[in-house]
Amino acid sequence: MRELVSASPVIELVDVGKTYVTRRGEYLEALARTSLSMRSGEFVTMVGPSGCGKTTLLNIVCGLTPLTSGEVRVKHTQGAAENVEIGIVFQEPTLLLWRTVLRNVLLPIEIRKKQVGQYEARARDLLRTLGLEGFEDAYPHELSGGMQQRAAIARALINDPTLLLMDEPFSALDAFTRDRLNLELLKVWETSKKTVLFVTHNMAEAVFLADRVLVMAPRPGRVVADIPIELPRPRTADMTTSPELVRYIAEIRDQMKAFGVVD
Numbered sequence: 425m426r427e428l429v430s431a432s433p434v435i436e437l438v439d440v441g442k443t444y445v446t447r448r449g450e451y452l453e454a455l456a457r458t459s460l461s462m463r464s465g466e467f468v469t470m471v472g473p474s475g476c477g478k479t480t481l482l483n484i485v486c487g488l489t490p491l492t493s494g495e496v497r498v499k500h501t502q503g504a505a506e507n508v509e510i511g512i513v514f515q516e517p518t519l520l521l522w523r524t525v526l527r528n529v530l531l532p533i534e535i536r537k538k539q540v541g542q543y544e545a546r547a548r549d550l551l552r553t554l555g556l557e558g559f560e561d562a563y564p565h566e567l568s569g570g571m572q573q574r575a576a577i578a579r580a581l582i583n584d585p586t587l588l589l590m591d592e593p594f595s596a597l598d599a600f601t602r603d604r605l606n607l608e609l610l611k612v613w614e615t616s617k618k619t620v621l622f623v624t625h626n627m628a629e630a631v632f633l634a635d636r637v638l639v640m641a642p643r644p645g646r647v648v649a650d651i652p653i654e655l656p657r658p659r660t661a662d663m664t665t666s667p668e669l670v671r672y673i674a675e676i677r678d679q680m681k682a683f684g685v686v687d
Contacts, residue, residue: 433497434587434619435485436461440494441644442480454480456644457494462619464586467610469622469630470638470647471676477645478623482589485621486510498587511580511618513590517572519564519579525551526560529578536583543582550578553612570601577609581616590622594629602626603661606633610659631655631672632664639679649679 442455455477462468470478483489485496487510519528529547533540551560554574564572573593580588594602606629613620624630630637631653639649655668663669 432464433461434464434466434499435621436497437481437485438495438497440481440484440496441492442477442484442489443492453644455484455491456646458646459494460638460647460650462587462621464619465617466635467613467620467622467633468636468638469624469634470640471624471627471630472640472645473642473680474625476640476642478640479591481645482512482591482621482623485587486512486589509583509585509587511583511585511588513573513576513580513588513593515592515595517564517569517576519572519575521564524561524563525556525567525575528564528575529582532579532583546584547578547582550581551575553615554578554608568601569597570605573597573605574608577612581612581618586619588618588620590620592623592625595625602629603664607659607661609633614658627673627676628664628669630676631669632659637672637676639676641683648683649676651675 437458437460439457439459440455441453441457444452444454446452458477458481470481472478480489484491520531523531526544526547529551530540530543533543548560551557554577556571556574556578559567559571564575567575576593594605597605610633622630622633632655634653637651637653638647639651640646641648651672653672655663655666
């Protein structure tokens with residue numbers, strides 16, 4: 425397994441809960457006493473059924489959604505995005521249609537009122553690493569879905585974040601494109617040493633990418649299993665059908681069977 429940068433937690437969630445109030449005044453518990461921690465340089469995936477609170481948890485980590493109870497500790501400091509640089513990749517690329525690929529990648533720099541020129545070389549390097557060299561001046565409508573997500577990943581990495589949050593970024597893509605982008609993402613991760621929390625519905629994807637797979641139960645969501653993945657790194661395409669990976673998928677399915685998620 426790839427050596428971690430540090431054994432100390434980058435992020436900890438302690439008994440985090442989230443309850444929404446509906447328009448009818450009813451209370452809807454999305455998360456219940458959810459705890460987890462991630463070490464520096466770890467690639468952690470989170471898998472669970474629709475509606476189990478995976479996206480809510482990610483939004484709490486990055487500060488987009490306030491928690492109802494519990495605590496988020498980032499580098500041992502209470503709080504979230506204000507205390508550490510966080511990059512986010514959503515399910516949809518959310519690129520601005522009127523900006524070129526390069527200008528989309530540089531958008532976070534402009535928002536933070538930093539010197540754009542100082543980051544252009546890094547932006548071009550990220551695009552080259554993600555297979556988009558030559559498309560810097562293209563517009564989103566000129567790119568395939570997979571290429572748009574590559575640009576979104578580059579945008580999330582432009583500020584050199586400590587923590588990268590990814591919310592089902594490849595779920596809308598075909599299986600071939602998904603597999604290719606998973607391999608490209610791992611190459612970027614191997615060299616960048618980022619801490620990654622990756623949400624997915626796909627059990628094979630969760631196992632293939634991860635150092636650890638967190639399994640979430642149906643609403644109210646909570647982590648019910650933390651499965652270390654001992655597949656060797658670097659991961660290769662051949663591993664996607666290996667007996668070892670299939671055994672891990674079976675272990676995840678067994679966890680979900682206990683909650684009636686799968687038959």
